[in-house]
Amino acid sequence: MGAIQPKVGEPVSDELALVNAAKAGDVGAFEELIRRYDRNVFRIAQHIVQNREDAEDVVQEAFFKAYSNLAQFQGQSKFYTWLVRIAVNEALMKLRRRRPERTVSLDEDVKTEDDSVPREVADWSPNPEQQYNQAELREILDKTIHGLPATFRTVFVLRDVEGLSTEETAEALDLSIPAVKSRLLRARLQLRERLNKYFQRREKSNGAQKPSSGDGSR
Amino acid sequence: MKCSEFLHELTDYLDGVIDANTKAELDEHLAWCHNCYVVCDTTKKTIEIYRDSQLYELPENLRTKLRSAIVQKCQSRKKSSS
Numbered sequence: 403m404g405a406i407q408p409k410v411g412e413p414v415s416d417e418l419a420l421v422n423a424a425k426a427g428d429v430g431a432f433e434e435l436i437r438r439y440d441r442n443v444f445r446i447a448q449h450i451v452q453n454r455e456d457a458e459d460v461v462q463e464a465f466f467k468a469y470s471n472l473a474q475f476q477g478q479s480k481f482y483t484w485l486v487r488i489a490v491n492e493a494l495m496k497l498r499r500r501r502p503e504r505t506v507s508l509d510e511d512v513k514t515e516d517d518s519v520p521r522e523v524a525d526w527s528p529n530p531e532q533q534y535n536q537a538e539l540r541e542i543l544d545k546t547i548h549g550l551p552a553t554f555r556t557v558f559v560l561r562d563v564e565g566l567s568t569e570e571t572a573e574a575l576d577l578s579i580p581a582v583k584s585r586l587l588r589a590r591l592q593l594r595e596r597l598n599k600y601f602q603r604r605e606k607s608n609g610a611q612k613p614s615s616g617d618g619s620r
Numbered sequence: 621m622k623c624s625e626f627l628h629e630l631t632d633y634l635d636g637v638i639d640a641n642t643k644a645e646l647d648e649h650l651a652w653c654h655n656c657y658v659v660c661d662t663t664k665k666t667i668e669i670y671r672d673s674q675l676y677e678l679p680e681n682l683r684t685k686l687r688s689a690i691v692q693k694c695q696s697r698k699k700s701s702s
Contacts, residue, residue: 405636406667429694436687441678444686448676457676458686465690470697520627523655526662531669543675562667563675568635587631594659594666601662 406562421481425472432469439482440465442564443489449559450493451500452548460496464489479573483566487574490556497552520591522598530601546596554589561586621649626656634664 417438423431440461447460468475468485475484531539547555560571561582572582626649632638633646650657678686 406634406664406671427698429691429698432694433687433691436690440683440687444678445676458682461678461686462690462693466693466697469690469694520655520659523658525658526665530665531673539669540673540675543670543673547670547675558670563671565671568637583631587627590631590634590663590666591627591659593670594663597666597669598662601665 417481418477421472421475421477424469425475432472435481436465439485442482443485446486446489446556446559446564447493449547449555449563450490450552451496456496456500457493460489460492463492467492480570483570483574486560486564486566487576490560490574494552494556520595522595524598524602526598526601527603530597533601542597542600546593549596550589550592554585554592557582557585558589558593562590621645623649623653623656626650626653627659630660630663634660634667 417435420431420435424435443464444457444461447464448454448457451457451460464485467488471488475481527533534542547558550558556575557571557577560566560574561568566574568579568582568586571577571586572579575582577585626646629638629642629646633643638646650660
């Protein structure tokens with residue numbers, strides 16, 4: 403079985419020039435950086451906060467904070483990794499404010515009992531996503547990732563959706579590489595387990611019915 | 621190799637960051653263990669479905685609105701600090 407092909411990122415060769423111009427006060431250069439990364443920041447934010455209005459706020463706050471603190475960006479990491487770090491922190495702060503009764507931290511002690519061991523092993527249809535239309539599929543994926551702890555969602559979106567490397571993810575989240583890897587494995591396995599009920603291959607004799615995607619489990 | 625050992629290596633295996641010897645052992649395990657094959661295959665599909673899903677795309681009109689709001693804040697900060 404082949405490995406997953408990562409998304410190819412845009413070239414960043416002129417990025418440092420843009421960052422330097424923005425540092426010198428060129429807001430137009432910073433606007434170009436916003437254009438480059440606003441979609442990524444929004445996607446990351448919404449994966450974490452799970453709500454569009456809060457994700458919009460996170461985008462605004464993260465870029466403004468990045469602009470205000472550009473002097474602190476030393477260029478040792480990519481600008482994008484630095485920006486993601488700011489955006490993740492803003493998003494987690496939003497979550498904490500929304501749910502003060504629950505501590506939300508990337509270091510949260512994730513239960514040690516293995517909740518990721520596959521319980522249900524069923525093969526999926528060859529192109530499972532084609533069983534649903536775009537809107538149904540998005541609803542399923544949204545609802546499924548919603549059930550994961552914030553720390554798993556965050557690692558999953560950075561590594562698997564945005565295509566950051568393990569090292570970049572560790573840097574952006576201030577986690578060790580083994581911590582990133584273990585959270586990623588558990589996130590992937592839990593999502594797989596939860597998607598089983600929508601995507602598993604069905605025998606015709608059982609009636610090839612789709613499970614309802616609106617079972618109100620969120 | 622036991623299934624639990626296979627599972628432990630699954631992330632590196634799927635990411636293709638594994639040495640040739642370990643990969644050969646994992647491939648051999650996959651060749652006879654149907655359960656691990658299915659878990660590996662469906663985990664790979666999970667990742668690909670999420671990656672290609674266009675979940676949480678930023679609509680163009682909202683994108684423009686957010687960008688101009690950010691630029692405006694940056695400009696007023698620039699004015700106040702100069």
